[in-house]
Amino acid sequence: MMEFRGLKAQYKALKKEIDTAILNVLESGQYIGGTEVKELEKELAKYIGVKHCITCANGTDALTISLTSLGIGKDDIVLVPDFTFFASAESVAFVGAVPVFVDVDEQTYNICPQKIEETILELQQKGYGKQLKAIMTVDLFGLPANYPEIKKIVDKYNLLIIEDAAQGFGGSINGQKACSFGDIATTSFFPAKPLGCYGDGGAIFTNNDELATFIRSYVVHGKNGDDKYDNIRIGVNSRLDSIQAAILRVKLKAFKNYELDAVNKIAEKYNQQLKGKNYQLPCIPEGYISSFAQYTIRLNSKEARDNLQKKYANKDVLTMIYYNKSMHKQGAFNGKLIDLDCFKGSQNLCDTVLSLPINLY
Template identity: 60%
Template structure:
């Protein structure tokens, strides 16, 4: 059993993917080919925004926005404590200070009450300038963007939606990657929409921002790549990856999002009352980058993971360490008691195999094993 079975997906679309790759090889347009333009238009249309700017990976997508917004030393950027390292890393990379905020226990996403409290604390201390909120759509579920946008407007902050795991999710039909001033996603292979290497994208309705990002990602180009009007970076999506993603985007729209939500319902029906299953608020849709359950303690979680492995069932822990405890952020001062929820989640969460191609018999095996192991 695979945790996320990329082989099954490839086997289903082997002819289309092989053909798309071969066309790039035949045309030898390995950088900036027509496949990239097609992908950017398709992604923008699906999400419902004016501009999609592809780049080398999801981390650089966020970094490019930090550059475009001139985030620097002395600025404060608000980031959830329970998420992958890169969301805080890109803040420190620019010399700014990440302000970690505890998360909501049910959704795993940034707690908006604690967010506003953190903003006011920074304002009161007057040592940093609050500039940006980076809500993360964790495990595929959009953050509470309605409330986050209200808070951002109140304090005149920008919002960068980190939808690395959230592509395909929605709130009241409004798609992930369309919230905030700009949004980013990742095409890492295991993501809801993944390529066969690294890749990322930025989404925005801001024409001027899109132009600036397109310059920054190609060495600060002006009229062409040999006319350099600013200091930029080299962050382009390879044409072969774009060709693969064009095939996968069609599959994602046609059936994969529906299929992974069918698996979610299957899991939840069978595990109800056995473990704490994912909570999806009304009017929200998750793309289920992960299906994450909660156990009662670290001991119970670790024992369950060990027994599942013995039964040939893979599982993962996202995340074993909070952001505020990462060694890379050791120079920052935090009160551990401010992160009660995140600390508890790191001890009790476990993600189970989920993807659009998992067989019902495999889900049954996972569920039956959990029931037997926990004796509930």
């Protein structure tokens, strides 16, 4: 069966460099922190084009820590797309805030700017306006959200942007990289992500010096500068280990040199071969580049989607459904939501999307 993302084949292609990088860490004795982590953070910040990158244990921690650093907590409201992975909303609820879901654009699969403003106005009418603090955008399937329009809205209503770029690393709008659009941005290094390690890992990006200082302290038990035995705040233990950092440095080089281009060429081949069929192909607006965490098509009904998935399965081609249940229907939020919308777009997508293998190697 064809691998969905090709991680085994990728390792074979990069085996010499990755094995050497791991061995160097083992021989150094620096298993937590150290040179590899520091150099990776510098390389990531330079690639994205921001001042600060702070790595952490995973992408969900990155979101939770980002919310905490912005002072978002009990009873604050954060707008979250209704069509996304659970962590986007989970992290909001975890810090005591309230996720309010917003419908998505059925063409791009990302949060809909028009729906954002409609939701803001409805919250204001219901008396929740003062609780609204931020929008958590999600760069779904590798495509950055519509930041030019979203920024107009946040400026108008004095809101913050938390960019969830777990799937978006490498995407861009007119040359500006994903992970640089928010007041704070996060990504995940889960193995199947565009830039993945061989375990869990995450990172936080910001141009704000104060936020960066807070986060560097917070991720290591609230330490005071470099002194881990002088703790000036209650923090967490959320660190990327040195072996994962070493692996990521090798894979980042490959990602920059050829993988991002290669994945877009594969997407273009799909576009050419699927053109004219009764599918909605990925919509990449002018000036945008997707990193294609998933190549996702949309069919005209749930029955058609399910039948196509069975057809591929019979040919030993693995396909995936991201996602079959929208956020407002998750059991964890039963009875805990501010009900505002019918979420027609997200429900349509849950019933009709199908992601195809995108294996570079």
